[in-house]
Amino acid sequence: MSTAVAGSDRSWVVGIDIGGTFTDVVAFDPGEGAVRAAKAPTTPGNLVEGVIAAVGALELDLEAVAKIVHGSTTATNALLEGTYAPTGFLGTRGFSDEFDIQRMVRRWGETEWSSIYDLHQEKPPPFVPRHRRREVDERVVYPGTVETPLDEEELRARVAELVADGAEALAVCFIWSPANPEHERRAKELVAAAHPELPVSISTEVAPVVREYERMVTTAVNASLMPVMGDYLAAVGRELGERGFAGRLLMMQSHGGVAGPEELVGRPILTLRGGPVGGAVAAAELARSLGRPNVVSFDVGGTSCDTAVVVDYRVPIAEQTEVDYHPIQVATADLLCIGAGGGSIAALDAGGMLAVGPRSTGSTPGPACYARGGEEPTLTDANVVLGRVGGRNLSAGGVTIEAERAEAVIGAFAGEIGRDTAAAAAGIVRVAVATMADSIRLQTIDRGHDPRDFSLLAYGGAGPLHATLVAEACAIPEVIVPLAPGAFSSLGMLVAGQGSYAQAAFLIPLEETTAAEVEGRLAALAAEAERVQAGAELTVRRFAAMRYQLQEWELRVPLPDRIDGEAGLADVAARFHAAHRERYGFAREDQPIELVALFAEAATPAPRLDLGRPEAGGEDPAAAVVERRPVGVGEDGEAEQVPVYERSLLRAGNVLAGPCVIEELTATTYLQPGWSARVDPSGVLLASADGAAR
Amino acid sequence: MSGSDEAIELVLLHNRLTSICREMGVAMMRTAYSPVFNEGFDFICALFDREGEMIAQAEYNPSMLGAANFSVGWMVEELGAEAFAPGDVWIHNDPYRGGCHLPEHLLLKGIFHEGELFGFAATIGHVAEIGGKAVGALAGDVTEVYQEGLRLPPVRLMAGGEHVMDVWKIMMTNHRTPKLTWGDLHAMLGSLRIGEQRVEALLAARGVAATRRDVAELSDRSERWMRREIAAIPDGEYAFEDVMDDDGISAEPRRLRVNVAVRGEELIADFTGTDPQTAGPINATFAVTASGTYNAIFQLTDREVPRNAGCYRPIRVIAPPGTLVNVLHPGAEIGGNSETHCRIVGIVIGALAAALPERVAAGDGATGCNFLFGGVHPETGEFYANYHFENVGWGGARHRDGNDSQCVPLAISRNTPIEVFETRYPFVTVGFRLQPDSGGAGRHRGGLGTERILEVRAPEVTISSLFDRTATGSYGLEGGLPGGCASIEVRRRGEERFRPFTEAFGTVSPAKFSNVTVHAGDQIRIVSSGGGGFGDPRERPLEEVRRDVRDRVLSPQRAAAEYGVEVDELSAGVLSGSPD
Amino acid sequence: MSADAEQLTGAWAERGAPDDYMHEETLHCGCCGRMIVRRAWVVTAPEEPGGELIFCEPVCERIYAEYWLPRHGGGR
Known part of the structure; x- marks a missing residue:
């Protein structure tokens, strides 16, 4: 147990990242610059257990912790696994069929350029099936007039039917509620009175934006996640509290900002990508410090491979995302996730072809070599057979590697496919690498980015293990491996977790408002954003979404710190014209501008995270060699004796030639033949194919 | 290199x-x-x-x-x-x-x-x-x-x-x-x-x-690549035809015909035999006919073929001048690129059903339901105009039902959100629903069309319409039945029921007309067409018929008449409660 | 589409007059029916009225011979 700190001296900040296999935590003391990392197996079914175990492994007095920033996959997992609540929908009479009719008449969108010539494209099934939808008499018409009052009797009767039919959450979305939310608010009150336990989500509290179908679906998805998120937040708050934590608990949101449990219990959808976004934000920060504007953030854990393409140091943010082709009207980091990780299971598919993933052993039972009952061959087992993963220091998270178990399952699989054990292991790795490379190509080449202009920033427990192989397959010339790659995502929570956002619709022609009114609204939003950050030293940035009158789509433009009078508004207009010209190639100075929405972002300066720079040394890394062992380096797993380095013994300036293995507490890096790496003064490894490490 | x-x-x-x-x-x-x-x-x-x-x-x-x-x-x-x-x-x-x-x-x-x-x-x-x-x-x-x-x-x-x-x-x-x-x-x-x-x-x-x-x-x-795709289609001559309702000027149906000749790695779509060009606006230009043919072939071949000049070259079109598929000046062609275009795609796919039974689908709803309106907006005092269209049901296929409410294959248009529509135009939408019973019956049923009811909120609005598929439903394949028809109807303020425009306003065609004036309180009802069915409806599994009846996309009467499923067989799967 | 040059007898010639805005008559390919803009692939054919067949491109000369004539016989 570490030194106890009195409650009033709370200073530590803790980041928690739940992966498919491990839950990683990292703690940082901004005063001392000290960092600790720990991990524990993720506990599906009850994620809180894993969180508490990992936090416990930090050996830190929770009374000394000021803030915990938490990225959770609770929402995503519930959607992917179908464990969200059966959800009823209540809408305006005449419109609930929009769940079937939908907007995306074909699977087409800014994120998905699928074929326009596919006769057999399956339309996504409605998120709420017909028998769980009800309509009531009520109607608001533009610009907000009540035309038909809400039929409260009918509402009670319909909700009772839905509850009787098994609905465990309720979504309410009425036509034109963004213009007049009164009926939705009243519906919420009535439902709360009749069914106090039933979680209810109304559209104007989730996505108060015009376009009813997208709002309906977003609200329904949100409602379906409320029970599972409510349980989770209550449990994690209680468990941490019982262990002495009295600081602020914040959850990571999809766009990289944070919010407290009280904000999220009713809006769990804001956390949809709150897990993987942490790593991407940390990747962008590291990229900046290394002067590499373009990196592919490559996070491979036990279950999945998450990639994001960072261009000009920015994580791309999309205003809308999709889950199974259902539109989600929430700003989200643009990430691609595929089911390929260390725990991915190797199997022969129906056509007799070797496939790795997407089925995974997760953390329970885990790969065979974890000796926790896993009996299927996994990617990690293949790497153990090849000697790329050793037994020496993989005890992180309480797991020890038993190589003979990996030999047994891979050997059995090799028998099935008629190869020797090493060749089967090499084949499994090759197939997994090809799958990961395809995913990166989708985000680079298919979007017109030349991968040769990028570096691959590899982290997660299994990222650095496959990084040089994947980089070569996608023609990416450089691989960057940060220190403590296994904890990198949770480190991202510390860097990324410092911003919070507030937004509100404000639809008005710019010339019909005043600087004072805009300032007033922005001040309210800034206060809302600041409240989340409880007392820290904050910088507030403000934005407005604007468009030319008659346009349908808006553009988000940064605002000055202060808008004063007519001249201030004229400056806002000028900023919009300039942004429009920059983005779309032209501006229309003579056209009236409409304000659509205002945003405020409150952020603390990102803490400088120094994980301890290595001492300077010469090129020769011999002093860091801890063993030499046979490692399968050939196409078919042919073994060579290769050096194994201990990362903490490496010195800045050391140059490592592949093939070799670099081991550290949270991950193993494998450099394939033909690659070499240099230890940067910052501690990161910079590897490249031609030996000319940059 | x-x-x-x-x-x-x-x-x-x-x-x-x-x-x-x-x-x-x-x-x-x-x-x-x-x-x-x-x-x-x-x-x-x-x-x-x-x-x-x-x-x-x-x-x-x-x-x-x-x-x-x-x-x-x-x-x-x-x-x-x-x-x-x-x-x-x-x-x-x-x-x-x-x-x-x-x-x-x-x-x-x-x-x-x-x-x-x-x-x-x-x-x-x-x-x-x-x-x-x-x-x-x-x-x-x-x-x-x-x-x-x-x-x-x-x-x-x-x-x-x-x-x-x-x-x-x-x-x-x-x-x-x-x-x-x-x-x-x-x-x-x-x-x-x-x-x-x-x-x-x-x-x-x-x-x-x-x-x-x-x-x-x-x-x-x-x-x-496209040549290899065509070479994989069995050589042969495949003919198909379909009928359009009318041309808006006279009431007779018009025939479209194609012979698709597959010869090695070249494909010729020959529209000889198609009716002469009409007085009304359903004539297609050569570019439209060629475009519809490309579209059909692209849907039946590998969708990964990169789209540039090369992929069009092996596909040849023969469209006799002076016909519905190659209009001569000064013929009206405004509906050719909507209504006729859909049918061109449909008959080329229909023709190739004999060669590629696994890849084709029965006919999609094949009309844009083009509904045009304008006037002086009562609130802004400015002239407004809008071109509105609907989605249709797509056809059933060998391995799946047709999708409900999807854009016709010649476009990729999304429907305009009701909240965007009502911001701009003086209508209030009374309802927007799937149209029950509009999917053609089949082992795999056609997709459903939609019903939209709009109420006029300006003193007057001038409307025009250009629909087809109001007289005959989209074709089924292998024993599947045709999809439901499209329609546009009006209920004048104070009237009991919706009536066709031929009856209410004396138009020649039920859905091709222009400049009809409607007034505040009048309602327009637009129904879009469904897709054709694929395979014998009596082979559709009982639980799928039950599900459709439970979801109110199929009436018990149709279930009995077309699928041979009687009411007593349905009850097990039908839940209480209705979306309305 | 490549056309086997050795079997073709036509040659490019200017036939269409797209910038003649006084007249609206259009000239169409004798095989596929496509409008001729300016250039046409002209085949000498003494048996035809006018003594020639006009195509939009060489491929249509071949398709005319291989498909159109056997199926429909004679010109348009």
Whole structure:
């Protein structure tokens, strides 16, 4: 147990990242610059257990912790696994069929350029099936007039039917509620009175934006996640509290900002990508410090491979995302996730072809070599057979590697496919690498980015293990491996977790408002954003979404710190014209501008995270060699004796030639033949194919 | 360059060019004023070489993509490469110069490198209001191109970066909603500028000669791929025909016919035998017929074939002049690129059902349900006009039911959100639902059409309509039954029921008419058509029939009559409760 | 589409007059029916009225011989 700190001296900040296999935590003391990392197996079914175990492994007095920033996959997992609540929908009479009719008449969108010539494209099934939808008499018409009052009797009767039919959450979305939310608010009150336990989500509290179908679906998805998120937040708050934590608990949101449990219990959808976004934000920060504007953030854990393409140091943010082709009207980091990780299971598919993933052993039972009952061959087992993963220091998270178990399952699989054990292991790795490379190509080449202009920033427990192989397959010339790659995502929570956002619709022609009114609204939003950050030293940035009158789509433009009078508004207009010209190639100075929405972002300066720079040394890394062992380096797993380095013994300036293995507490890096790496003064490894490490 | 390096270079170039076109499209969608652009995606963005051969496209409106080969080719051949100068933008919407139909405006801009013409950035956009007999151009009873709106041969819209105001003024005076025209054309100009800048940067980086060589190689590769796809279709002659309701002027049905000849790696779609061109506006231009044929073949072949000039080359179209599929001047063609286009896609797919039974599907709803309206908005006092369309059910197929409510295959339009629609136009939507029983019965049923009811909120609104598929349903295959028909009806204020326009207003055609005036409190009911069924309905599993009845997309009466499932067999699966 | 050059007898010639805005008559390919813009692939055919067949491109000369004539016989 570490030194106890009195409650009033709370200073530590803790980041928690739940992966498919491990839950990683990292703690940082901004005063001392000290960092600790720990991990524990993720506990599906009850994620809180894993969180508490990992936090416990930090050996830190929770009374000394000021803030915990938490990225959770609770929402995503519930959607992917179908464990969200059966959800009823209540809408305006005449419109609930929009769940079937939908907007995306074909699977087409800014994120998905699928074929326009596919006769057999399956339309996504409605998120709420017909028998769980009800309509009531009520109607608001533009610009907000009540035309038909809400039929409260009918509402009670319909909700009772839905509850009787098994609905465990309720979504309410009425036509034109963004213009007049009164009926939705009243519906919420009535439902709360009749069914106090039933979680209810109304559209104007989730996505108060015009376009009813997208709002309906977003609200329904949100409602379906409320029970599972409510349980989770209550449990994690209680468990941490019982262990002495009295600081602020914040959850990571999809766009990289944070919010407290009280904000999220009713809006769990804001956390949809709150897990993987942490790593991407940390990747962008590291990229900046290394002067590499373009990196592919490559996070491979036990279950999945998450990639994001960072261009000009920015994580791309999309205003809308999709889950199974259902539109989600929430700003989200643009990430691609595929089911390929260390725990991915190797199997022969129906056509007799070797496939790795997407089925995974997760953390329970885990790969065979974890000796926790896993009996299927996994990617990690293949790497153990090849000697790329050793037994020496993989005890992180309480797991020890038993190589003979990996030999047994891979050997059995090799028998099935008629190869020797090493060749089967090499084949499994090759197939997994090809799958990961395809995913990166989708985000680079298919979007017109030349991968040769990028570096691959590899982290997660299994990222650095496959990084040089994947980089070569996608023609990416450089691989960057940060220190403590296994904890990198949770480190991202510390860097990324410092911003919070507030937004509100404000639809008005710019010339019909005043600087004072805009300032007033922005001040309210800034206060809302600041409240989340409880007392820290904050910088507030403000934005407005604007468009030319008659346009349908808006553009988000940064605002000055202060808008004063007519001249201030004229400056806002000028900023919009300039942004429009920059983005779309032209501006229309003579056209009236409409304000659509205002945003405020409150952020603390990102803490400088120094994980301890290595001492300077010469090129020769011999002093860091801890063993030499046979490692399968050939196409078919042919073994060579290769050096194994201990990362903490490496010195800045050391140059490592592949093939070799670099081991550290949270991950193993494998450099394939033909690659070499240099230890940067910052501690990161910079590897490249031609030996000319940059 | 080694083989694999070359492959990387080519795929990068193809993807870069495609992504430039996509970026052009996103800019267009996000800056345009009309819902037909910003929600309906009724536009395209593409790049061409200096001979007018397509080198890349983004996945927008398929009907325009196929036709762009002809309208761009026409412009380049009529004007000659020397006519294009930096900063010039040419405009053209003439169906009698390679276009599809009058609303579709092509804007073409030369891309130069060191003073030499490399190629063109092109956009085609559906300008919603172009003057003519009725608002929104798609009047169901016009008889000449001159009634349809303002026709522009290739003329300069911009010269040396400056507006050619003489042309703009002519357009602004002749279009009913000049503000929208102005905004939409500027969205197109912005899109062209993005295409131009991105290609210039690409040329600066990789050189003109290498890029010319590589785009030619990309086209050749596409052509070879498409030839292999056609070679995989069994050789033979496959005929099919279908009937359209009427031409809006007289009540007789009109016949479309195709013979698809597959010969090795070449495919000929021969429309000989199609009825002569009509007085009313259902005639298609050659570009439309070719585009519909390409669309059908692309849906039946590998969708990964890169889309550039090469993939069109092995597909040949024979369309006799003076028929419904190759209209002669001055025939009316405004509905050819909507109603007839759908049928052209449908009969080519129907013909190939005999050759590719696993790949085809029964007929989709095949009508745009084009509904046009305009007038003076009671709140703004300004003229407004809108081009509204509906989605339809798609056909059942060997392995699956048809999708409900999906855009016709010639477009990729999304429906306009009700909340966007009501912001702009003086209607209140009473309901927007799936239309029960509109999916053709089959082992795999057709998809459902929709029902939309609109109530007029202005003192008066002038409406026009151009629908087909109101008399015969979309075809079923292998024993599947036809889909439900489309309709447009009216209920005058105070009346009990909806009535067809033939009855309420004495129109010749039930769904092709123009300039009918409706008043505050009147309601319009638009029903879109369903898809045809595939396979014998009596082979549909009982639980799927039950599910459809439970979900109220199939009535118990139809379940009994068409699927042979009686009411007592249904009850087990039917839940209480109804969406309404 | 490549056409086997050795079997073809036509040659390119200017036939269309797209910039003649006084007249609206259009000239169409004798095989596929497509409008001729300016250039046409012209085949000498003494038996035809006018002594020639006009195509939009060489491929249509071949398709005319291989498909159109056997199926439909004679010209348009």
